[in-house]
Amino acid sequence: MNNHTRGGNDDIAAVEKRLGISRRSFLQFCAAMAASMGLPAGADAAIANAVASKKRPSVIWLHFQECTGCTESMLRAEHPTLEKLILDVISLDYHETLFAAAGHQVEAARKAAMKANKGQYLLVVEGAIPTKDNGIYCKIGGQTALDMLKECAADAAAVIAIGSCASWGGMPSTGPNPTGASSVAEVLGKPVATIPGCPPNPYNFLSTVVHFLTFGKLPELDAKGRPKFAYSRLVHDNCERRAHFDAGRFAMEFGDEGHRKGYCLYKLGCKGPETFANCPSILFGDVGNASWPVGTGHPCIGCTEQGVGFTKPIHALANLKTNPPNGYPHIVEEQGKGASIAAVAVVAAVGGAAVGAAGAMAKNLGKCKTECPGKAVEKPAAETERTTS
Numbered sequence: 001m002n003n004h005t006r007g008g009n010d011d012i013a014a015v016e017k018r019l020g021i022s023r024r025s026f027l028q029f030c031a032a033m034a035a036s037m038g039l040p041a042g043a044d045a046a047i048a049n050a051v052a053s054k055k056r057p058s059v060i061w062l063h064f065q066e067c068t069g070c071t072e073s074m075l076r077a078e079h080p081t082l083e084k085l086i087l088d089v090i091s092l093d094y095h096e097t098l099f100a101a102a103g104h105q106v107e108a109a110r111k112a113a114m115k116a117n118k119g120q121y122l123l124v125v126e127g128a129i130p131t132k133d134n135g136i137y138c139k140i141g142g143q144t145a146l147d148m149l150k151e152c153a154a155d156a157a158a159v160i161a162i163g164s165c166a167s168w169g170g171m172p173s174t175g176p177n178p179t180g181a182s183s184v185a186e187v188l189g190k191p192v193a194t195i196p197g198c199p200p201n202p203y204n205f206l207s208t209v210v211h212f213l214t215f216g217k218l219p220e221l222d223a224k225g226r227p228k229f230a231y232s233r234l235v236h237d238n239c240e241r242r243a244h245f246d247a248g249r250f251a252m253e254f255g256d257e258g259h260r261k262g263y264c265l266y267k268l269g270c271k272g273p274e275t276f277a278n279c280p281s282i283l284f285g286d287v288g289n290a291s292w293p294v295g296t297g298h299p300c301i302g303c304t305e306q307g308v309g310f311t312k313p314i315h316a317l318a319n320l321k322t323n324p325p326n327g328y329p330h331i332v333e334e335q336g337k338g339a340s341i342a343a344v345a346v347v348a349a350v351g352g353a354a355v356g357a358a359g360a361m362a363k364n365l366g367k368c369k370t371e372c373p374g375k376a377v378e379k380p381a382a383e384t385e386r387t388t389s
């Protein structure tokens, strides 16, 4: 783990050997990573070269208030290369869960790595930091998490908060937050890169680290410190059930006909419409289709989104951040009270369709209620209207 440099033969062919994957697979993986980060042509080759030949950044990985799910999801990735790549592109010099050693030995290793890589190491923080009562609710080696974070951040080249706990407090900060669990940015008083999710997608972490390795800087971040390549789209906008949402077809109860048919989970409290993450695009664990919360039939709980995950009740309806075009039916539409022919004609005209087609469209839209699995369920007036924000 402490071998920071690679020998002269350590080229792509050597990576092939180290990771036990073909050169082709490795290059395909680098190309996919470059594409998913929205990088320009040629970036895939730069990434491949960086992973193969550059000095590995020293990583100090701290664990505070959390369940270790971030580390688990990284290590349990089913993709044959993902966890190997993560451990290959970084020199993991301190990680409490993965260290074979314990006690004074590991604390000495942390201090040695910090000294040897002063100003150059990456600090990864997993878990929230209890700040109440001078931080006494989480101590490692006799030192509070509060002190350890400040000490380790002082000489770091960059700080990455992995998981929702470190990014914005996550589960430990849920009301009444008895320990004063806070985010890394709050404790340090400055913005840091965040990879929220409970657990976060390991691919987003790896891509962020590989970007740092290749270009010497973190990828572009949003106002909450999240890499834009991963958190700039709503879950709802890439969801495979979106067509059902737009057509007004909803599961109303777990196990009902709509649920079994794979209809939209909005009425079961899905927070995809107000949660920014790339879960439906990159999935989890590389085990194929549907390997993400909504894909398995469970509503998104908004685990990546501050103020949504672990804050809003699971059954509460999401605030819609974007509205479908006017030509779509309302969430629960009354027969004959849907989009008017005039309104749809405008939509259709914009799309170049004939007015006759617009009439057919309006007719179909008005059918929503009769086709909706929840048609027999009377909804309160407030819930039958499309929410706007």
Ligand code: FSX
Pocket (backbone or CB within 6 Å): 065, 066, 067, 068, 069, 070, 071, 126, 127, 128, 162, 163, 164, 165, 166, 170, 171, 197, 198, 199, 200
């Ligand atoms: Fe657990 Fe990580 Fe959730 Fe938190 O992930 S999966 S509680 S985000 O810090 O270990």
Ligand code: SF4
Pocket (backbone or CB within 6 Å): 235, 236, 237, 239, 240, 241, 242, 243, 245, 263, 264, 265, 266, 270, 271, 272, 273, 294, 300
């Ligand atoms: Fe998918 Fe949820 Fe949006 Fe429905 S509300 S389309 S299940 S993200």
Ligand code: F3S
Pocket (backbone or CB within 6 Å): 197, 198, 235, 275, 277, 279, 280, 292, 293, 294, 299, 300, 301, 302, 303, 304
């Ligand atoms: Fe979390 Fe929702 Fe993705 S619960 S894992 S943000 S689908």
